[in-house]
Amino acid sequence: MAIRVEHELHGRRxxxxxxxxxxxxGLVAIVFGLTVVKVLNLGDIQEFERFDHVARPALEAAATEAEANGGASE
Known part of the structure; x- marks a missing residue:
């Protein structure tokens, strides 16, 4: 009695x-692919640091130039 016939329900499941x-x-592959593309297209690490939707004066070019010029403002 070891031979068992599989029911059609099991085949459908x-x-x-x-x-x-x-x-x-497929969804995992898409997410992984998008992550790889984003990381590979990231040329400068500062681009990644800027993408947090928060204004950070330390990353602004004008703020770094002002510091380099001795802190003189406009």
Whole structure:
């Protein structure tokens, strides 16, 4: 009695599970690919530091020039 016939329901479930698995792998691949592209296109680390939507005077060119000129303002 070791021979068992698989029910059709199991075959359908296996097909759905395979489809869901492939969709999840595809989404992970897209996110990974976008991350790799973003990191590789990042030329200067300051570009990455500026992308936090917060004004930071230490990163502004005018602030660094003013400091280099002895702190003289306009």
């Amino acid at each position: 296996r097909g759905r599970n395979t489809g869901v698995g492939l969709v999840l792998v």
